[in-house]
Amino acid sequence: MRSLLLWCAQNQWLAAHVPRWRFARRAVRRFLPGEGFEAALKSAVDFKAKGVGALFTLLGENVTDLADANRVVEHYEEVLAASADVQAEVSVKPTQLGLDIDQEAAYANLRRLARAAANARSFLWVDMEGSAYTERTLDLYKSLRAEHLHVGVALQAYLHRTVSDVTSLLPLKPAIRLVKGAYAESPQVAFTAKREVDENYLALCGLMLPEVKRRNLRLVLATHDTTLIAKAWRFAQALAIERPHFEVAMLYGIRTGEQLRLAREGFTVKDLIAYGDAWYAWYLRRLAERPANVWFVARQLLP
Ligand SMILES: Cc1cc2nc3c(=O)[nH]c(=O)nc-3n(C[C@H](O)[C@H](O)[C@H](O)COP(=O)(O)OP(=O)(O)OC[C@H]3O[C@@H](n4cnc5c(N)ncnc54)[C@H](O)[C@@H]3O)c2cc1C
Structure with missing residues (x-):
């Protein structure tokens, strides 16, 4: 089911048609305000x-026209200026900034956003997309981090390479958002069994939490897996990391009760709020994460 949904996420015909279906628009509201x-x-x-x-x-990815990428940058510049009161951070996909067209142009766009985030006292996160982009995304991030403080990048625990990527990033005093990974990847590059992904996620926490303690790293555990979060917190406690420095992020509409509980307990919690009309591929990845969600979609077909 997961593979089928991830295949649908990349299908052009479905991407053009599904967003017009009313029941699909109703179903997506569960993950978008x-x-x-x-x-x-x-x-x-x-x-x-x-x-x-x-x-x-x-929402949006794989733009094919740099004018569209420029509009995305302008939009985020406005968002950063408008959201100073809520102190929100922003998260952006490199292919939405033109990485498929021209790496230099994508970098220029990232720099503009990093400047806008710094002016707004906010923070810019670079999302991690499929493994075909990992190397280029990390190159972009390393250059950006050399110029800007308030920038971070997502790393995926399902990739075999991530442990060495962490090692190469640590000297930069980076900000890392650790996710399990949401794309269809081959066994050559990624762990495919959930147990292996979870084990690698914890091993990566073990590698990074001591650097959080030394203040060399801002680490955000972006997962809804509360068992993993609890295990990582036990390790953080052993290192005497304080609750506000233990950061968790989840997606809008998923495990909201857990987000509120963790915040009440003193941890730093962020809710990733997606918006926009280009939700098709993103939404299919959410369904693939929990195929039971497909029944929720099917129920929207009922009157
Ligand atoms: C803040 C944030 C940023 C992200 N950024 C990226 C990124 O840049 N690149 C990337 O590849 N991936 C990203 N992801 C997605 C991530 O890779 C996973 O695909 C996603 O978080 C599901 O995995 P999980 O860690 O929650 O663990 P899982 O083991 O999949 O889920 C744990 C539990 O959470 C609940 N749950 C998880 N997903 C869903 C869902 N869709 N619907 C309902 N319940 C669910 C279920 O109860 C499940 O048992 C991001 C996720 C978050 C939270």
Whole structure:
């Protein structure tokens, strides 16, 4: 089921047609407060009142025209200026900034966003996409980190290479958002069994948490896996890491109760709020993460 859903995520015909189907638009609302930025901002205000921070992401990927990438940058510049009150951070995909067209142009766009984030006292995260982009994304991040403090990158625990990527990033005093990984990858590059991915996730926490203690690294555990979070927290406690320095991020609409509980207990928690009309591929990856979600979609077909 996971492979089928991830195949559908890349199918051009489905990408062009599914977003027009009303039941699909109804189903996607479970993971999006709305398509417009205003709905995302309103959710961020609500979350802030409950002690949960926000991470905004405008949906869209693999842009084929640099003018579209420029519009994405302009949009985020406005978002960063408009969301100072909620102190939200932003997260962006390199292929949404033109990486498929021209790496230099994508880098220029990232620099503009890093400057805008610094001016707004915010933080810019670089998402990690499929493994065909890993090397280039890390090159972009390393150059960006050499110029800017408030920038971070996502790393995927399912990739075999991630442990060596962490080692090469640590001297830069990076910010790393550790995720399990959401794309269809071959066994040549990625662990495919959930147990192996989870073990690698914990091993990577073991490698990185001591650097959090030494203040050489900002680490965000971006997962809804509360068992893994609890295990990582036990290790963090052994290192005497304080709760505000133990950061967790989850997606809007998933395990909201756990997000609120962790925030109440004093951990730093962020809710990633996605918005925009280019939700098709992103939404299919959410279904692939938990195929039981497909029944939720099917129920939307009922009157
Ligand atoms: C803040 C954030 C940023 C992310 N950024 C990236 C990125 O840049 N690149 C990337 O490849 N991936 C990214 N991801 C996605 C990530 O790689 C996983 O695909 C996703 O988080 C599901 O894995 P999990 O860690 O929650 O663990 P899982 O083992 O998949 O899930 C643990 C439990 O969480 C619940 N759950 C998980 N997913 C869902 C869902 N879709 N619907 C309902 N319940 C669910 C279930 O109860 C499940 O048992 C991000 C995730 C988060 C939270």
